[in-house]
Amino acid sequence: MKVLVIGGTRFFGIHTVKTLLKQGHDVTIATRGNTNSVFGNQVSYLTIERTDPDSMKKAFRDKCFDVAIDKIAYCSNEIKYALDVLNCEKYIYMSSTDVYKPKHLNTVESDYNPISEELKWCKRNDFPYRIVKRQAENALFQEYTKQNAISVRYPFVLGKDDYTKRLLFYIEHIIKRLPMHIDNIDCQMSYIDSVEAGEFIAYLASSDFTGAINGCSGGTISLGEILNYVEIKCNIKAIISPNGDNAPYNGVPEYSINTVLAESIGYKFSCLYDWIYKLIDFYVTVVKGA
Numbered sequence: 001m002k003v004l005v006i007g008g009t010r011f012f013g014i015h016t017v018k019t020l021l022k023q024g025h026d027v028t029i030a031t032r033g034n035t036n037s038v039f040g041n042q043v044s045y046l047t048i049e050r051t052d053p054d055s056m057k058k059a060f061r062d063k064c065f066d067v068a069i070d071k072i073a074y075c076s077n078e079i080k081y082a083l084d085v086l087n088c089e090k091y092i093y094m095s096s097t098d099v100y101k102p103k104h105l106n107t108v109e110s111d112y113n114p115i116s117e118e119l120k121w122c123k124r125n126d127f128p129y130r131i132v133k134r135q136a137e138n139a140l141f142q143e144y145t146k147q148n149a150i151s152v153r154y155p156f157v158l159g160k161d162d163y164t165k166r167l168l169f170y171i172e173h174i175i176k177r178l179p180m181h182i183d184n185i186d187c188q189m190s191y192i193d194s195v196e197a198g199e200f201i202a203y204l205a206s207s208d209f210t211g212a213i214n215g216c217s218g219g220t221i222s223l224g225e226i227l228n229y230v231e232i233k234c235n236i237k238a239i240i241s242p243n244g245d246n247a248p249y250n251g252v253p254e255y256s257i258n259t260v261l262a263e264s265i266g267y268k269f270s271c272l273y274d275w276i277y278k279l280i281d282f283y284v285t286v287v288k289g290a
Contacts, residue, residue: 002026003205004065004088006050007072009035011161015198016069017043023202030059051124053081060085067205070094074124075132076139083144091144092204095137095151097190097214098130103255105188109153109212114141137212150204151212155257156249159194160282166248170223170238171283174230179244185227187254188220193275200267209265216257219272223249229280 008017008029020027021042029037030046037045049055050072068088073079083091097103099112114137122135137151158167173180192215200215227238259269 001066001205002028002064004028004030004068004086006030006048006068006070006082008069009037011163012157012159012194012197012201013071014038014161015195016071016201017198019199019202020205023206025205028065050078051081053084056081057085060087063087066090067092069201069205073136074129075126076119076121076135077123079136079139080121080143083140083147088147090148090150090205090210091140092150092152092201093136093140094201095153095212096130096133097153097155097216097255097257099134099137099153100255101130102253103155103257105254105256106258107214107255108258109214109261112137112212114138114151114212119143141212148210150210152201152204153212153214153257154192154197155190155216155255156192157194157197158191158276158279159197160279161194164248167226167279168283168286169245169248170226171230171280172287173245174227174236174238175234175284175287177236177239179239179241180247181242181244181250182223182240182247183250184252184254185224185240186222187252188222189249189252189255190216190220190257191272191276192217193270193279196270200262200269203267207265213261213265214257214259215262215269216259217269217272217275218259220256221272221276223247226276226280229277230284233281233284 003025028044030048033047046059048059065088067090069092071094117138119138119142
């Protein structure tokens, strides 16, 4: 298949492209060109400004793809900028579990229905992240009903290549004995590994599925459990203080993400505990070696 990946040069976009190449697909990456690609001449390249409709028109004029994977659309306007010009059999939009209002234990896809919500055309800075991501889904499923489309909803994606460094924040603060303020230390939460996040999107590219779908590692873990593991491993007590640095996951409620739908189309996610502690060990090594 001819597959377009809009944004595929960092984090789990790299894992998506790697998997697509292993599967033998003809891959084109479209980005601003500001990040060096690790793929060299294995893929084709297009330069775009994702928020500029004229740039999108120029880049995709007279081009046709079997699948378009849009990792960097944020809002309803950007869905429009893509689907008004893209010629593709299937469009895969990278959404987020932040569309749920709010996330909760056993969150299922039907907990957010983009068909029933009022569509507002907006730019990415017009509303908070969770709202612009909802509006992107609203636009996709209300305005482009003839387009075969998938909306992939992930929770926090973690991995050695995580440029957000949110998990690293907690580990670094423990080891460096820096106080931090955490308001949800006992809340159970879901995550997904960056490699698997990329692989699942590639899996969907070859599937017949359309609609919204969750992706997530099995199981949950609390920040308290993560901190306790690091404390024991490093023999250092975390400093929790209301006057400390605000932790990146503050305000996130207790939740888990249901992946029964993904399993029903043949994809089985790994267990969180198969990789989370290995990742923490990696970050401990990074911080101690810094």
